[in-house]
Amino acid sequence: MILHAPWERNLGASRVQLELAEEFQAMGHEVEKFDFFDAFPPNKTPLIENLTRPKFSEKAKAFVQGNADRFDIIDAHQGDLPFSKQELGITGLLVARSVGLYAFYEEFTNLEKTKWPPKKKRTRIKNWLRYWESKQVNYECFRSLQTCDLVNLPNHDELNYVRDVLGLDHKSFVFPFGLSRQRQEAFAQVIQPATVRLNNQQVVFIGTWGTRKGSRDWAEIIKTVKAQVPDVRFLFLGTGFSAEFVLKDLNLTANESVEIIPQFTSDQLPNLLSGATVGAFPSYIEGFGFAVLEKLACGLPTVAYDVPGPREMLSHFEEQFMFAPGDSIGFSNQIIKLLTLDEIRYSQLSQQCVEVAQRFSWRKIAEETLKVYTEFLGKL
Template identity: 75%
Template sequence: MILHMNWNRNLGGSRVQLELADEFQAMGHEVEKFDYGDAFPTKGNLSILENLNRPSFSAKAKAFVQANAHRFDIIDAHQGNLPFTKQELGIKGLLVARSVGLYAFYDEFSQLEKIKWPPKKKRTQIKYWFNSWYSKRKNYEYLRSLQTCDLINVPNCDELAYIRDVLHLRNKCFAFPFGLSEPRQKAFSQAVQPATVRLANKQVVFIGTWCPRKGSREWGEIIQRLKAKVPDVRFLFLGTAFSAQTVLADLNLPADNSIEILPQFDSEELPKLLSGATVGAFPSYIEGFGFAVLEKLACGIPTVAYDVPGPREMLHHFDNDFMVAPGDIEGFSNQLANLLTLDEATYSQLSQRCIEVAQIFSWSRIAKDTLDVYTKFLAN
C-alpha cells in the first residue's frame, strides 16, 4: 500500500487502505505500506520553501518500489503516487492506482470555489494562485498514474463514468465503495439511543474538517434558518481541525450552549459521540465516498447531504429524499427540520433503515470483491 499521507486510522484518506489491509491480513495475505512518514521521516513543520525544494513523494515512492518491487505481487498506490511505467519501476506484478476522491473532481470544485466565494484578502488570493499552480503541476502525475497502471480502483459510480467517458480507460477501472468492519458496525449499532431520547435531544451532527468544500461558508445560514423552524435545535461539529473560536467566527455567531465544537477526536470515540444525535448534516460539495455519512447511518442517524459523488452511493438506497442540490441552503434546512420533527414511530423505522443501509457496506465483503478482481488481473 503506497500513500502520500500518514498511515493513520483517524485520517479518511489513509483509513481506506489501512482497513483494507486489516481485512487482507485476516484472509492470510501479507501487507506492507510506504507512506508520507516513511518518505519524509522529518520532525517538525517545514517551511514552504523547504517543501518546494525537497524531492516529491512520487520520487521517493519510485525509489522504494524500484528497490522492493520484487517482493510484492500487488502494489496498490494512491493516484499520482507512481506516475511511471511498470518498466521504469521494475514491477512484474499488478500495479493499481487508487482513488479516494478523483483529482479531476476536486480540481473542478477548486474552480467553483473561486467563482462562488471570490477571495477578498490578498493572502487568500496568493493562496488560490499557489494552489492553482501546484494543481497544474500535480495533474500530470495524477493522469499519468492512471494511464500507466494495470487497474484503477475508484470509490463511486460517478468516478467510474468519468474514467470511462472522459479518460477512455473503462476496461481497467472498477468501483469499490468504502466500508466498515464488523466490530465497528456493531459498536455503532450498540450506541443507538431510543427514538424518544434522540427526538427530545434535537441535535444536528456534522463530521468533517471545517473548510468551504464541506460547507463552512454555508453553515451560518443553515443554522439561522433551522433555528427559525426548530427553536430548540442543537448542533454538534466533530473533527473540525479548527478551534471553536475559529468556527464561531466563520459562522458569525456568538458562543452559546446550542453549538458544541470538538476539533479532534479519536476514531474509537465516535460511536459514543454520535449516540444522542438526532439527524446528520453533510453539506459537502465533493467526496470520494464519505465516511462521515456512512458512520452516521451505521449509528441509526438519518442524514441529509448534498447530491454529489460519494454520499449518493449510500443515500440513493432510501425512499426518503435525503439529498438536495449542492448549495440549496433552504432545501437543506427544510429537510433537517422535517427529520427533527418526525413522530416517534416514523423516526424509529427510519433509524433502523439507516443501520440496514450501512450494513451493505461491509469491509470484509468489499475486500473479498476487490481481491477477486486483483487476482483476475494478476493472472493476466
C-alpha cells in the same frame, strides 16, 4: 499499499488503505505500506530542506524499484506512482487508487473561485500558487491512471468520468468504502431509543471546517432550522479549527446551541454520535464519505448534498435525503422534517439507516477487491 499521507486511522484518505490492509491480513495475505513518514522520517530538519526535498512520488519510485520482486500487487494512491511499470521494474499488478478523483476536486476549485472569490490579496496569492502546484499534481494523477493495470474507484460517478472522458473503463472498477464488523457493532451499541433522540434535538456534522465541506452554507442552515425548531442544538465534530474560529466564521457568539469539538479519535466517535437526532453533511465533493456512512451506521437519518460519494449510500432510501449543492433551504427543511418526526417513523428510518450501512462491509469489499485483483494478476 502506497500513499502520500501518514498511515493513520484518523485520516480519511489513509484509513481506506489501512483498514483494507487489516482485512487482507485477516484473510491470510501479507501487506506492507510505504507512507509519507517512510519517505520523510519525522525529525527536526531546516526549513530549506523541507522546501527542497524531492517529491513523494520520487521516493515511492525508489522504494518500488528497490523492492520490485517482493510484491505481487502494488496498490498506490493516484499520483503516487506516475511511472510506467518498465520504469518501476515490476511485473506484478499495479493499481492506481482514487479516494476522490483529482478531476472532480479541480472542478470544485473552479466553482469555489467564482462562487466565493477571496477578498484578501494574501489569500488570492496563496490560491494562485496552489493553482500552479495543482497543475503538476493533476498531471501526475492522470499519468498514474494511464500507466497502471487497474484503476480502483470509490463511486460510480468517477467510473462514468474515466469511461466517458478518459476512456479507461476497460480497467476501472468501483469498490466503495466500508466498515469492519467491529466498527458496525460499536455504533449499534450506542443507538438510543427514538424517544430519547427526538427529545435531544441535536444535528451533527463531521468534517474539517472549510468551503468544500459546506462552511459557507452553515449560517443559513442554522438560522433556518432554529426558526422552526428553537430548541435545536448543533454539534460540529473534527472541524480542525477552534470553537472561537468556527463561531466567528458563522457570525455567532458562544452559545449553548452550537458545540464545536475540533478533534477526536476514531474510537470516540460512536459515543459522540450517540445523543444526536439527525446527521447533516453539506459537502460539495467527496470520494465516498465516511462521515455519512458512520452516521448511518449509528442509525442517524442524514441529509447531504447530491454529489458523488454520498450518492452511493443515500440513493438507497425512498426518503429524500439529498439536495442540490448549495440548496441550503431544501437541506434545512429536510432537517426540520426529521427533527419533528413521530417516534414510529423515526424508528423506521433509523433502522433503514443501519441496514444501508451494513451493505458496506470491509470484509465483503476486501473479498470483491481481491477477486478482481487476482483475475487481473492472472492475465499479466
